[in-house]
Amino acid sequence: MEKLGIAIIGGGPAGLAAGIYAARGGAKVKLFEELFPGGQIVKTHRVENYPGFTGGPDGYALAAALEKHASEFELPVIYGSVTDLKLTEKEKTFTVNGEEYAADAVILCMGAGPRKLGHPEEDKFVGAGVSYCATCDGNFYRGRDVAVVGGGDTAVSDALYLAGLCRQVYLIHRRDQFRAAATLVDRVKRAENVELVLDATVVGLSGEDRLSAVTVENKFTKEQRELSVGGLFVAVGILPRTELVQGQLDLDEGGFIVTDKYMQTSVPGVFAAGDIRNTPLRQVVTACADGAVAATKAIEYVGMK
Numbered sequence: 001m002e003k004l005g006i007a008i009i010g011g012g013p014a015g016l017a018a019g020i021y022a023a024r025g026g027a028k029v030k031l032f033e034e035l036f037p038g039g040q041i042v043k044t045h046r047v048e049n050y051p052g053f054t055g056g057p058d059g060y061a062l063a064a065a066l067e068k069h070a071s072e073f074e075l076p077v078i079y080g081s082v083t084d085l086k087l088t089e090k091e092k093t094f095t096v097n098g099e100e101y102a103a104d105a106v107i108l109c110m111g112a113g114p115r116k117l118g119h120p121e122e123d124k125f126v127g128a129g130v131s132y133c134a135t136c137d138g139n140f141y142r143g144r145d146v147a148v149v150g151g152g153d154t155a156v157s158d159a160l161y162l163a164g165l166c167r168q169v170y171l172i173h174r175r176d177q178f179r180a181a182a183t184l185v186d187r188v189k190r191a192e193n194v195e196l197v198l199d200a201t202v203v204g205l206s207g208e209d210r211l212s213a214v215t216v217e218n219k220f221t222k223e224q225r226e227l228s229v230g231g232l233f234v235a236v237g238i239l240p241r242t243e244l245v246q247g248q249l250d251l252d253e254g255g256f257i258v259t260d261k262y263m264q265t266s267v268p269g270v271f272a273a274g275d276i277r278n279t280p281l282r283q284v285v286t287a288c289a290d291g292a293v294a295a296t297k298a299i300e301y302v303g304m305k
């Protein structure tokens, strides 16, 4: 069994930032990634809001820059899926590609993914009209008509955010009451260019190469209506990749790992960074910042052992 000082699980922005800080800080560290470096950002064609990267680099370019930066500090990256993760104060062990590892500290950076709408045509339009991130992609729909689907804080905030950029926003929700905070709901009801499409579900997505219309159906009357929109922002929830830590760490009601401001979880020596934790903003900039804090604190923790 190989013994590490710090093991980082997940090679998205949080994991790579943690790796840069840990390797540069002289830790005996390895990063484990099951697919490719960059995580979710490789799914987006432009990242316009990561400070310092002007011109909106594509997701691959930003992922490659993060990976290159980590390799400058000789961060070892092992490609393979982490399994059998056991996390206690005394022992932190896991398996990758059949090899067993132990570490004094573990930084969990497995990220999250958007909950999908579940429509059969959805995948066809991802990146071609269907988006899961208004903050990321809203600007591409400036001046156009779009729809948002969902009824929580994210959906209502997304509708308000898009109302500032787009000509017309339809907010589609399957109930007649929103789960979002009352202040947000008040604001969205007052927004002149937001139409609430309530008690409605999305039953059709259409378009040639790109999405051009969304069909909604009233769940009581069964009446259908076609909304001509170039974008559909799906905000029906986000699913954290916490399957490995279920029952081992404190999670919040959404299933995200609970951390303190040092990214420390409920088990000493186990840190979590980025989209997988209970953070108010899930973006590259916050994931990188979390990774930096987690690595700094993990180095401190290992040094005190």
Ligand SMILES: Cc1cc2nc3c(=O)[nH]c(=O)nc-3n(C[C@H](O)[C@H](O)[C@H](O)COP(=O)(O)OP(=O)(O)OC[C@H]3O[C@@H](n4cnc5c(N)ncnc54)[C@H](O)[C@@H]3O)c2cc1C
Residues within 6 Å of the ligand: 009, 010, 011, 012, 013, 014, 015, 032, 033, 034, 035, 036, 037, 038, 039, 040, 041, 043, 044, 046, 047, 048, 049, 050, 080, 081, 082, 083, 109, 110, 111, 112, 113, 114, 132, 133, 135, 136, 137, 241, 244, 273, 274, 275, 276, 282, 283, 284, 285, 287
């Ligand atoms: C379509 C889209 C567009 C976006 N656009 C923007 C944008 O423009 N600007 C912005 O700031 N943010 C954007 N985001 C959000 C941003 O991508 C995330 O906030 C960020 O990637 C989170 O980083 P992370 O490292 O926490 O997690 P992730 O990026 O999710 O990375 C987690 C990594 O962990 C790996 N992993 C998971 N489980 C295991 C395991 N068991 N073993 C090994 N590896 C594992 C995964 O393969 C993945 O590479 C976008 C997201 C999406 C989906």
